[in-house]
Amino acid sequence: xxxxxxxxxxxxxxxxxxxxxxxxxxxxxxxxxxxxxxxxxxxxxxxxxxxxxxxxxxxxxxxxxxxxxxxxxxxxxxxxxxxxxxxxxxxxxxxxxxxxxxxxxxxxxxxxxxxxxxxxxxxxxxxxxxxxx
Numbered sequence: 001x002x003x004x005x006x007x008x009x010x011x012x013x014x015x016x017x018x019x020x021x022x023x024x025x026x027x028x029x030x031x032x033x034x035x036x037x038x039x040x041x042x043x044x045x046x047x048x049x050x051x052x053x054x055x056x057x058x059x060x061x062x063x064x065x066x067x068x069x070x071x072x073x074x075x076x077x078x079x080x081x082x083x084x085x086x087x088x089x090x091x092x093x094x095x096x097x098x099x100x101x102x103x104x105x106x107x108x109x110x111x112x113x114x115x116x117x118x119x120x121x122x123x124x125x126x127x128x129x130x131x132x133x
Contacts (some may be wrong), residue, residue, distance in 0.1 A: 003054065004126050005031035005095055011053035013043045013070075014088065015063050019111065023057060023088060023118070030119035040065035057109075060089040060096070068103055075104040079086055079120060084125045088118075 010032045014020040017038075024034050035053055037043040040062050056074075060067035067087060074080050086107035087100040100108045108119040123130075 003126075005123075006033065007029045007032045008055070008126065008128075009035055009050075009053040010055045010056045010057060011043070011046060011121065012036075012088070013040075013067070014057070015039060015061070018060075019059075026115040026118050027122070029115060030122065032122065035040045039063050042068060043070070052080060053083065055084040055086065055122060057086050057088045057122075058105075060087060060100075068099060070107070071100065071105055072102045084126055086121055088113075 010027050011056055012020060012027065012034060014023055014024045014036070015038045020038060024036060028035050028118060035046055035050060037046050041064055044075045058067045058070060067089065070089070071085055074085065085104070086109060087105045088109050088111070089096070091097075092110040097108050097110075104112045106125045109118055109121055
């Protein structure tokens with residue numbers, strides 16, 4: 001059974017407070033429940049405390065780690081290997097986009113982005129095409 005958007009938890013891992021607030025606002029406005037972390041360690045802590053989200057929005061440049069490395073490690077993890085992951089980053093170089101997708105990202109959104117782009121990617125990755133816009 002697919003979850004409704006209001007029952008869907010999206011974890012945003014972003015170290016820039018302004019970008020985090022913007023992503024939180026845009027994901028919340030799209031009707032999703034939001035969890036946030038500002039570092040790799042914060043991400044690991046929320047995973048321990050609250051379990052895996054339904055979708056992970058992951059920045060590449062984090063103060064205590066690299067989002068690409070986190071992505072690669074999650075894809076190798078037995079229990080979390082199929083977690084939907086969308087990279088949300090300022091790294092717009094085609095080589096970076098290719099790297100993220102090659103490592104197994106389900107989507108790749110570059111900053112700056114619009115609410116609709118982010119919501120559409122989340123819906124597509126979660127196969128929630130019927131979600132209200």
